[in-house]
Amino acid sequence: MNNFDVSFILDSLPYLLKGLQFSLILTAVAFSCGIALGTILALLVHLRVPVLGLIAKTYVALIRSIPLIMVLFWFFFLVPLFLGWLSGASRPVPVGATWTAFITFALFEAAYYCEIIRVGLRAVPKGQFEAAAALSLNPCATYLHVILPQVFRATVPIILTQTIILFQDTSLVYVLSLTDLLGAASKLAQISGRLTEFYLTIALIYLVICFGASQLVWRLRKKTKLQ
Amino acid sequence: MLNQSDPILRLENIGKYYGRFQALADISLSVQIGEKIVICGPSGSGKSTLIRCVNRIEAHDSGRVIVAGHELTAKTRQISQIRQDVGMVFQSFNLFPHLTILQNCMLAPIKSRGLDRSDAEKIAQNLLSKVHIANQAHKYPAQLSGGQQQRAAIARALCMKPQLMLFDEPTSALDPEMVQEVLDTMAELASEGMTMLCVTHEMSFARQVADRVIFMADGRIVESSPTEEFFRNAQSERARSFLRRVDL
Numbered sequence: 261m262n263n264f265d266v267s268f269i270l271d272s273l274p275y276l277l278k279g280l281q282f283s284l285i286l287t288a289v290a291f292s293c294g295i296a297l298g299t300i301l302a303l304l305v306h307l308r309v310p311v312l313g314l315i316a317k318t319y320v321a322l323i324r325s326i327p328l329i330m331v332l333f334w335f336f337f338l339v340p341l342f343l344g345w346l347s348g349a350s351r352p353v354p355v356g357a358t359w360t361a362f363i364t365f366a367l368f369e370a371a372y373y374c375e376i377i378r379v380g381l382r383a384v385p386k387g388q389f390e391a392a393a394a395l396s397l398n399p400c401a402t403y404l405h406v407i408l409p410q411v412f413r414a415t416v417p418i419i420l421t422q423t424i425i426l427f428q429d430t431s432l433v434y435v436l437s438l439t440d441l442l443g444a445a446s447k448l449a450q451i452s453g454r455l456t457e458f459y460l461t462i463a464l465i466y467l468v469i470c471f472g473a474s475q476l477v478w479r480l481r482k483k484t485k486l487q
Numbered sequence: 488m489l490n491q492s493d494p495i496l497r498l499e500n501i502g503k504y505y506g507r508f509q510a511l512a513d514i515s516l517s518v519q520i521g522e523k524i525v526i527c528g529p530s531g532s533g534k535s536t537l538i539r540c541v542n543r544i545e546a547h548d549s550g551r552v553i554v555a556g557h558e559l560t561a562k563t564r565q566i567s568q569i570r571q572d573v574g575m576v577f578q579s580f581n582l583f584p585h586l587t588i589l590q591n592c593m594l595a596p597i598k599s600r601g602l603d604r605s606d607a608e609k610i611a612q613n614l615l616s617k618v619h620i621a622n623q624a625h626k627y628p629a630q631l632s633g634g635q636q637q638r639a640a641i642a643r644a645l646c647m648k649p650q651l652m653l654f655d656e657p658t659s660a661l662d663p664e665m666v667q668e669v670l671d672t673m674a675e676l677a678s679e680g681m682t683m684l685c686v687t688h689e690m691s692f693a694r695q696v697a698d699r700v701i702f703m704a705d706g707r708i709v710e711s712s713p714t715e716e717f718f719r720n721a722q723s724e725r726a727r728s729f730l731r732r733v734d735l
């Protein structure tokens with residue numbers, strides 16, 4: 261057995277932090293695009309838009325019943341084939357691991373955010389829609405200024421909880437050989453043979469970030485309950 | 488333009504179904520500018536449905552609704568035009584909880600009337616003073632009492648400069664000690680000449696303010712009489728027994 265050696269960790273901290281930076285950027289992008297797309301999907305379902313509403317519903321149900329890691333693989337291997345077929349080229353058109361990660365996570369998270377927002381939309385009292393209509397607000401202004409702000413306020417804790425899960429899930433990009441926090445650690449661990457040190461360190465980093473975020477969610481919950 | 492003698496609202500043979508249930512049958516009614524009408528009747532008689540058909544919160548199935556000379560059809564532009572001219576106050580206030588009272592009052596004038604912020608704010612401040620809650624302008628609805636919330640909701644509707652105001656049991660959700668302040672606000676509005684169509688069971692308010700009382704039962708107008716006549720000498724037995732139960 262090796263002795264626990266901290267100096268390795270300290271030397272490789274910049275590399276680990278670069279990995280962490282990738283994890284955080286991936287989380288932020290998947291969050292922003294996921295919320296935007298998820299909101300649109302939720303509105304399509306909520307407003308029962310013909311055809312598109314049904315497509316949105318099916319999409320969400322489908323994505324939510326497939327493990328993320330499979331979606332990553334599918335995207336990585338099948339989309340290039342599909343693009344190749346589309347463009348009439350004889351060979352697959354590679355998408356690249358980074359693009360695969362960003363697009364897949366955004367599309368995947370959109371389905372989960374959609375469900376949260378859809379439930380939030382249903383929880384807005386009918387009287388709010390009626391008051392907006394009586395004031396002659398058009399549907400666009402009604403959703404933008406009256407309904408969605410209430411939905412986001414009510415669902416912030418659930419959305420943040422989902423985002424913490426998303427941050428943890430970003431470690432799956434390891435299967436695409438991307439250097440996120442976990443990827444960075446496992447590369448260093450392989451090279452140095454110091455598996456214990458590296459995996460414990462990043463476990464600690466994940467723990468601190470997720471625990472901190474959970475505390476924040478908990479405080480928000482308490483605050484909204486008090487109001 | 489509308490002549491002074493033309494009705495601001497005309498309902499012609501309105502029918503309304505929920506599925507196979509007929510909620511309104513053959514409702515005809517004409518409201519002159521400045522007239523105050525109280526609608527009463529037992530629960531489930533179609534009072535809410537009737538006034539909600541005026542601004543198409545509910546769509547009528549037959550007959551014609553004509554507001555300020557414009558017939559209400561499914562056309563979006565017509566609906567939004569009529570909604571600008573018709574204010575509505577709900578039993579449960581329906582203020583927007585995420586906006587301050589002032590913002591509640593400014594939203595529609597800006598977004599649907601196209602006013603600029605400063606004009607909308609001036610109008611809102613003015614009307615909030617009028618309903619005596621100017622000092623609550625920057626609070627959120629949840630921070631106000633029920634009576635204050637309902638007065639804020641009245642101010643919000645008035646900010647659109649409506650020609651006709653609809654009230655659907657505006658005091659039914661209030662604690663008893665707050666009923667009077669809302670009724671006073673409505674009486675003040677009436678004395679300024681606002682045209683009002685008001686569903687309420689507050690018979691003393693009806694006596695004081697209404698020009699005419701309409702009594703509904705089973706989706707029909709059973710009786711429509713000048714206020715004094717209605718209270719002194721209601722025609723139908725149903726109205727008389729209703730009055731015995733409601734009045735003091």
Ligand SMILES: Nc1ncnc2c1ncn2[C@@H]1O[C@H](COP(=O)(O)OP(=O)(O)O)[C@@H](O)[C@H]1O
Pocket residue numbers: 505508510528529530531532533534535536537
């Ligand atoms: N959205 C609806 N769907 C089905 N039935 C309804 C709906 N709204 C009202 N009704 C029915 O229509 C009748 C009249 O309702 P309403 O106009 O609310 O009565 P009121 O306001 O006089 O108490 C009631 O029997 C009620 O159950």
Ligand SMILES: [Mg+2]
Pocket residue numbers: 534535536655656
């Ligand atoms: Mg009612």
